[in-house]
Amino acid sequence: GESVGLHLPTLSVQEGDNSIINCAYSNSASDYFIWYKQESGKGPQFIIDIRSNMDKRQGQRVTVLLNKTVKHLSLQIAATQPGDSAVYFCAEKSGGYQKVTFGTGTKLQVIP
Amino acid sequence: GAVVSQHPSWVICKSGTSVKIECRSLDFQATTMFWYRQFPKQSLMLMATSNEGSKATYEQGVEKDKFLINHASLTLSTLTVTSAHPEDSSFYICSAMQREGPQETQYFGPGTRLLVL
Numbered sequence: 018g019e020s021v022g023l024h025l026p027t028l029s030v031q032e033g034d035n036s037i038i039n040c041a042y043s044n045s046a047s048d049y050f051i052w053y054k055q056e057s058g059k060g061p062q063f064i065i066d067i068r069s070n071m072d073k074r075q076g077q078r079v080t081v082l083l084n085k086t087v088k089h090l091s092l093q094i095a096a097t098q099p100g101d102s103a104v105y106f107c108a109e110k111s112g113g114y115q116k117v118t119f120g121t122g123t124k125l126q127v128i129p
Numbered sequence: 130g131a132v133v134s135q136h137p138s139w140v141i142c143k144s145g146t147s148v149k150i151e152c153r154s155l156d157f158q159a160t161t162m163f164w165y166r167q168f169p170k171q172s173l174m175l176m177a178t179s180n181e182g183s184k185a186t187y188e189q190g191v192e193k194d195k196f197l198i199n200h201a202s203l204t205l206s207t208l209t210v211t212s213a214h215p216e217d218s219s220f221y222i223c224s225a226m227q228r229e230g231p232q233e234t235q236y237f238g239p240g241t242r243l244l245v246l
Contacts, residue, residue: 025170058240060240062237119175121172122171
């Protein structure tokens with residue numbers, strides 16, 4: 018059921034600054050990772066993905082870094098804008114399995 | 130990108146009634162769809178994997194007789210919450226898997242907010 022008092026970790030960033038959102042994963046068999054953005058009351062929106070044979074991938078204003086040694090994933094957003102305010106989830110998938118497992122999420126607040 | 134829709138976007142119902150939520154892939158065919166539930170300030174939790182033409186695969190702890198899933202066509206999956214209770218109030222999100230060669234991408238619907246009184 019619904020949990021009372023549970024708060025997402027929040028990252029507050031000044032508009033124009035760079036944001037770094039971190040994620041730790043536990044399944045060493047995961048070989049595909051995705052970052053999603055979820056705005057309030059909406060479904061998740063794909064941002065960027067990375068396969069385990071890579072350690073960095075860049076998109077438009079976003080970069081994902083993967084460190085398999087410590088099972089850590091990060092999303093970097095350059096020149097953060099108010100429209101970037103949302104909850105960001107990392108998700109992982111392991112080979113042979115279709116389902117995607119979501120992490121806990123981080124709320125990004127952009128201060129104008 | 131591909132579009133997934135859900136209907137209704139929100140629903141309020143009385144305790145004990147059943148509610149059906151539809152998930153449609155609008156511009157692609159999806160043999161596999163997924164149903165998630167999300168409580169406030171929490172992550173998405175996978176409830177079940179819906180396979181076209183076969184029975185859904187439920188995650189541990191999800192009651193298959195309470196959450197009925199029907200994937201009757203390549204573009205439609207439905208989730209029916211039977212005998213809904215207030216604790217079933219949540220945000221239900223579906224996703225559809227698009228396959229293009231070896232590439233598989235999940236596209237998410239906008240979600241359905243269910244409030245059970």
